[in-house]
Amino acid sequence: MSDINTSPPTRQSVNLNWLVFFLLLLVGVLVLRTLYPNISPLLDPTAESRAVTPRGDLAEDEKATIEIFREASPSVVHIITVNQVIRNSLVLDQPQGVGSGFIWSDDGYVVTNYHVLQNSGGAKVTLANGTTHDARFVGASADFDLAVLKIDVPLVKLKPLMLGESKNLQVGQKVFAIGSPFGLDQTLTTGVIGGLGRQIPSRETNHTIQGVIQTDAAINPGNSGGPLLDSAGRLIGVNTMIYSPTGANAGIGYAVPVDTVNRVVPQLIQTGQVVRPVLGIAIWADQTVQNLVRLHTLPREGVLVLAAPYSGNEENKNRLRSTRRNADGQMILGDLIIRFNDMDIKDSSDLNRALDEHKVGDEVDLLVLREEKEIAIRVKLRSPETGIQMLGDDDIPDPTDDESDPNGTD
Structure with a gap:
């Protein structure tokens, strides 16, 4: 068996190892500097703030937007709705929700959405200047999702939009x-x-x-x-x-x-409320009118009058005419409304849309089809307790049935 040399390394061999290590390290540094010549120190004690590049004029559309906000923002308000709660025998306002609004007039009327105020016990209005004021409820319309508040700020000049x-x-x-x-x-x-x-x-x-x-x-x-x-x-x-x-x-x-x-x-x-104007008539259901068009009983779609409180006759053609029977017992359909001012009418939705653009007392021009003749009628919009009475096929007589009696449902 051969002998194993277990003697410690000589000083000469240790020095040689260190020399090799430093040579390799030097080669590695040289290689890195060659591959990445831009490596610089992490910290620079001479660092200073950079010079600012002049902005120049704002773009024209930016100027316009800034001006719009500058002019309009003082008219826009922040609304907090509150409910009153009792704590320790004190009545306190507890915030419930937030919304937006705007100044309608310089005497303190503020417009917002109906649903912003819905189910709240009160509201506070914060103006653009940061001041907050208690608001009084004036009125609202759920139909149009609009509401009006009133604030009293005598020392503040309010700016309406x-x-x-x-x-x-x-x-x-x-x-x-x-x-x-x-x-x-x-x-x-x-x-x-x-x-x-x-x-x-x-x-x-x-x-x-x-x-x-x-x-x-x-x-x-x-x-x-x-x-x-x-x-x-x-x-x-x-x-x-x-x-x-x-x-x-x-x-x-x-x-x-x-x-x-x-x-x-x-x-x-x-x-404090909105009264939607109506013509004050009962009308046939849209589906019935469509069926009559398919049967060629009517030449086109529109709103067909079932009953009008002041029905026209041969002597007075400037009133809407109801559906009725002639002397022989045959049914004569009422006026078919086909135009409301400049708006074509094809169904009750069109008529309601036209009515929404007017108020009670307005006079409007109707174009109706009566016995295949177009007749212009001028009527004044009314304020009944309900809107247009929409009668369904189950509630009104069948216009194709000579035994039916339309007068029983008016």
């Missing part, structure tokens, strides 16, 4: 929304009009809000009741609803058109 029109809007126009999304007051978002003439259901009633403006300007919870402005800074709508599976902005928001607002708000200030 400029008013625009919604009937002349065009898809693609720039729009600006100011409000309090998620409680962040005086927030500005921008977008364009994505659609016009939309219809959305009222949150609390079966009424359909007509002519609604669709926009992609970000509208989130808390924006409700705030203004939608055009590029001139004028009010064109009141933000009321978003389409979103999650509850956050998804690029589709809706605003009640200003033409509707400008008709509803004065009524709320005057009487």
Whole structure:
């Protein structure tokens, strides 16, 4: 068996090992400096602030947006709804929800959404200057999702928003929304009009809000009741609803058109409520009219009058005519309303949309089809306790049945 050398290394061999190590380290450093020549020290004690590049003038569209916000934002308010609770024998206001609104007139009227105030015991309004004021409830319309508050601020000069029109809007126009999304007051978002003439259901009633403006300007919870402005800074709508599976902005928001607002708000200030005008007639169901068109009993669709309180006759053609029977017992259909002012009427929804653009006492021009002749009639809109009476096929006689009697349901 051979012997194993267990003697310790000599000093010469140890020095050789260290020499090899340092040579390898030096080669590694040289390689790194060759591959990465820009490596610099991590810290630099001579570092100083950089010079600022001059901004120059803002872009024209930026200037316009800034000016719109500067002019309109003092008119936009933050609304906190409260409920009163009793704690330790003290009556306290407990915050319930938040929303937005805007100054309607310099005497303290504030417009917001009906649903912002719904089920609340009161409201506080915070102005753009940061002051908060108790608000009094004036009136509301669930049908149009609009409400009016009143604040008394004699020492503050209130600035109402400029008013625009919604009937002349065009898809693609720039729009600006100011409000309090998620409680962040005086927030500005921008977008364009994505659609016009939309219809959305009222949150609390079966009424359909007509002519609604669709926009992609970000509208989130808390924006409700705030203004939608055009590029001139004028009010064109009141933000009321978003389409979103999650509850956050998804690029589709809706605003009640200003033409509707400008008709509803004065009524709320005057009487505290909105009375929707009606013609004061009973009409056949839309499905019945469609069936009559298919049977060629009627030449076209429209709103068919079943009963009118002051029915026209041969001597007085300037009144709507009811469905009736002639001397031989044959049924004669009433007037078919086919136009309301300049708006074509195809069904009861069209008629309701036309009525929504008017108020009680307005005179309107109707074009009706009576025994295959077009007749123009001028009528005054009324204020009945209920709207147009819509009778279904089960409630009214079949116009194709000579044995039916339409007069029994008026």
